[in-house]
Amino acid sequence: MSGQAGAMAASPAASKSQLAYEWIHGRIVSGALGPGSRLVLSQVAAELDISVVPVREAVRRLEAEGLITFEKNVGATVAGIDPVEYLYTMQTLSLVEGAATALSAPSVRRADLDAAREVNGRMHAMLADFPENFDPVRFTQLNHDFHSVLFEHCPNPHILDLVHRGWNRLTALRGSTFSFVPERAPESVEEHEVLLQLIERGAPTAEVELAARRHRSATLDAYLARTDAHPAFPVL
Amino acid sequence: MSGQAGAMAASPAASKSQLAYEWIHGRIVSGALGPGSRLVLSQVAAELDISVVPVREAVRRLEAEGLITFEKNVGATVAGIDPVEYLYTMQTLSLVEGAATALSAPSVRRADLDAAREVNGRMHAMLADFPENFDPVRFTQLNHDFHSVLFEHCPNPHILDLVHRGWNRLTALRGSTFSFVPERAPESVEEHEVLLQLIERGAPTAEVELAARRHRSATLDAYLARTDAHPAFPVL
DNA sequence: CTCGGCTGGATCGTATACGATCATCGTATA
């Protein structure tokens, strides 16, 4: 469901500011605009056949969400070249996603669990092709779908919003700092099942949170292990 | 220090958009603009003697930070009337502040600890006037100063930013949903000391995080206990 | 007296125009 660019573009008479926002956002998360790409307001305006004012507004919003940086007489550039930045994003996501998953747990229904299991099954199936013929992009996509099911019921809209932003940043960053750690794939699938069982049997909130957080932290640790960019990075 | 509008108006040639942002932001967190206040772009522009375009941009930023809501042909209104909204904010703040405090712990220096203790001492002194002649606003202010010292060293800028936003929202909300729970004041001071000792002796990250989170959660629990707005609210 | 439609005002959304600032590139000189 999250594959398309515009997400929900249902409104026919959306404001042009919104249009510009969704257009740029889509181009970033779809990978059409890689990190470091320059983005000139007037060009975007011309492309969308609108004025620069709404574009400017959209850029500001995206800046607030951390997807781009905006410099004074230089223009807007898609953020995320810095690997340290990537670590910060992962750490933050670990925090908020763990909380969202834990808060969602009581509201997760049978159908959700089944759907998540089905997705995880497909991830498991992909492991057969590991490591050759393995499609990390597809795997990452499924991974996102899996976790979506588990955190989307989060009753706290703030936390949920932070989770979405984190995933967006992460998606935008793929390509430059390529995050995926293939060695972790098999463990990931196992940990997913553990997480499902925890939720299934109504484990305490704190326990679910810890498990979800650990799951991501482990990935981050694996990433840190093979890079020496940031030796001692405290993982919550 | 927070009484003035501009807060830090050090930069002489700040953009007008920034000017508008700081002006509105200051009026909100200082309480001059209570929740529900309407804010008309053209009026603000006239007040600051600038055009509406930068004001509009500032409003969008503030909207992204959750301080105001912006409706199409109605205008901008300062957010935060809903008590449920308050709970969500507290819950989120509990999460991110706990993390920020834990991540800051290794970088907290002797001088910081002393400063925090000094602030907490002043809070302790205020308890003498409890419950009569007790100034909750002043107490809340000191509380913020205390925690600031403990989380400001957080190396992750994202998390730190979230903490700031949370506090801003909380500060903006005071007045309507009055959060302060007087009964908690003595315990608060004690818990602060516990937190200081944990950091002082270099306790593990997870332990510090838990303590910091518990500290806030307890306040939230106390708030929930005396209100029946939201019976079962899962506190992380 | 109440209800429905209509007119007027207010506010936002966007387009266009102009000025300010900075990066870039070419050129002259040591």
Add this chain to the structure above:
DNA sequence: TATACGATGATCGTATACGATCCAGCCGAG
């Protein structure tokens, strides 16, 4: 050849103007 300096272009920041949309109050009909 390397470096400092100045002209040029590009881009952003803001002001102003106009159109679109919505809310409020009034007026007339039932």
